[in-house]
Amino acid sequence: MSNNQPKSRPNQGAPKTNPTRTYSQTKRPTRRLSKAEIARRIFIAKCIIVFCLIFVLGGGVFLLSRSGLFKKSSKTERTMLSSLTSQSTESTTPPETSDTTPAPTDAEKPLSGYTVILDPGHSGEDTGCGWPLNSSEIEEKDITLKIVNAMEEDLTSRGAKVYVTRKTDDTVGIYYRMAEVHLICMDIAKERGELPFSAEKEQELRQKCEKIKQINEWQKFSKEGMGFMAGFGASDDLKLLMDMEAKMKDVVFVSIHINSTGDPAEYEIKHGAAVHFADDTYISSPSHDEGGEPRHDPYFGRNNELNSKFAQMLYDHYVQYFPDMVSYSQAQSHLASAFAVIREQSLVGVLFEVGFITNPHDRDFFKNDENLKKSAIPLDDAIEEYFTSLKDTQSATA
Numbered sequence: 588m589s590n591n592q593p594k595s596r597p598n599q600g601a602p603k604t605n606p607t608r609t610y611s612q613t614k615r616p617t618r619r620l621s622k623a624e625i626a627r628r629i630f631i632a633k634c635i636i637v638f639c640l641i642f643v644l645g646g647g648v649f650l651l652s653r654s655g656l657f658k659k660s661s662k663t664e665r666t667m668l669s670s671l672t673s674q675s676t677e678s679t680t681p682p683e684t685s686d687t688t689p690a691p692t693d694a695e696k697p698l699s700g701y702t703v704i705l706d707p708g709h710s711g712e713d714t715g716c717g718w719p720l721n722s723s724e725i726e727e728k729d730i731t732l733k734i735v736n737a738m739e740e741d742l743t744s745r746g747a748k749v750y751v752t753r754k755t756d757d758t759v760g761i762y763y764r765m766a767e768v769h770l771i772c773m774d775i776a777k778e779r780g781e782l783p784f785s786a787e788k789e790q791e792l793r794q795k796c797e798k799i800k801q802i803n804e805w806q807k808f809s810k811e812g813m814g815f816m817a818g819f820g821a822s823d824d825l826k827l828l829m830d831m832e833a834k835m836k837d838v839v840f841v842s843i844h845i846n847s848t849g850d851p852a853e854y855e856i857k858h859g860a861a862v863h864f865a866d867d868t869y870i871s872s873p874s875h876d877e878g879g880e881p882r883h884d885p886y887f888g889r890n891n892e893l894n895s896k897f898a899q900m901l902y903d904h905y906v907q908y909f910p911d912m913v914s915y916s917q918a919q920s921h922l923a924s925a926f927a928v929i930r931e932q933s934l935v936g937v938l939f940e941v942g943f944i945t946n947p948h949d950r951d952f953f954k955n956d957e958n959l960k961k962s963a964i965p966l967d968d969a970i971e972e973y974f975t976s977l978k979d980t981q982s983a984t985a
């Protein structure tokens with residue numbers, strides 16, 4: 588016999604109750620309570636009542652307290668939500684608290700999402716043109732830096748992302764600047780996931796650009812100092828970068844310079860602004876040979892029309908703002924050119940000559956810092972108009 592066999596329970600022999608019978612049907616035996624028992628029950632009842640009162644009052648206090656906390660909590664939550672909302676919809680949701688700076692609107696930041704690379708011409712040992720010719724009291728490199736500094740500040744306030752090829756008077760060569768432009772453009776394309784070549788090629792191109800920056804020659808354009816960028820047409824490596832840059836419609840390049848003439852008979856004649864833009868056909872033409880620079884296969888990937896259009900906008904805005912700076916010759920105010928800073932990269936871009944340092948009127952203009960600072964306004968207006976016109980063209984063709 589197994590020990591697991593159920594043992595008989597003590598009530599096993601008692602009559603079974605009807606499982607369907609309800610509790611009310613159960614008859615209870617009645618008995619007479621003693622006085623002591625009655626007193627005991629009354630005491631217990633009082634205890635229960637007191638306990639219930641304590642419970643109800645305590646619960647009420649707790650609920651009131653909790654109600655207050657809840658109110659405070661929801662206010663905090665609203666404040667946080669308002670903060671988050673103002674971050675996610677900056678242009679439409681006013682901040683709830685007065686100590687928060689109102690988020691800028693699109694109208695206040697019209698250049699949001701656009702990039703401008705500014706190049707203040709010359710620096711350090713390379714002073715550019717100056718006056719007087721033999722002991723420059725006023726030098727091109729200082730004027731260009733002042734104008735670019737003002738442009739950078741103004742463009743940034745309009746929402747643009749701005750890069751400059753130099754911030755100081757350290758000597759920065761032409762090909763250093765171009766290497767910097769290519770590195771910036773690779774950064775932008777990489778951030779967008781739009782690098783058109785392999786990671787290995789990217790590293791190779793970056794190393795070549797960094798090497799050019801290290802050599803940083805401005806006076807003697809050795810082959811190493813110019814690297815893969817040297818010459819007319821485009822080397823294979825340069826072509827990769829230029830194809831990438833030609834597609835960057837939301838990035839422009841502006842190099843600021845001051846003009847001069849070597850002929851004293853022209854000092855009074857030649858004056859006013861002029862703008863140079865890159866054009867493939869012009870650059871690929873065998874008619875010019877500047878400094879014996881190497882020649883490569885012709886390159887025809889630039890936005891020649893946009894270069895010309897952008898250049899015209901800059902000139903028009905500038906002389907409208909400063910009528911005295913209208914060029915002495917309309918034919919000389921808007922020129923296809925092959926300067927290295929617009930030739931060795933493929934962004935829409937220009938070299939803008941603000942005026943002639945050899946002309947007495949223009950020179951007085953440059954001596955006034957207020958004019959240099961105000962020069963940013965029409966130039967940046969032109970940049971804004973250019974990007975707006977592109978946006979309008981895109982939406983019209985969409």
Ligand SMILES: [Zn+2]
Pocket residue numbers: 708709715716727844845
């Ligand atoms: Zn110059």
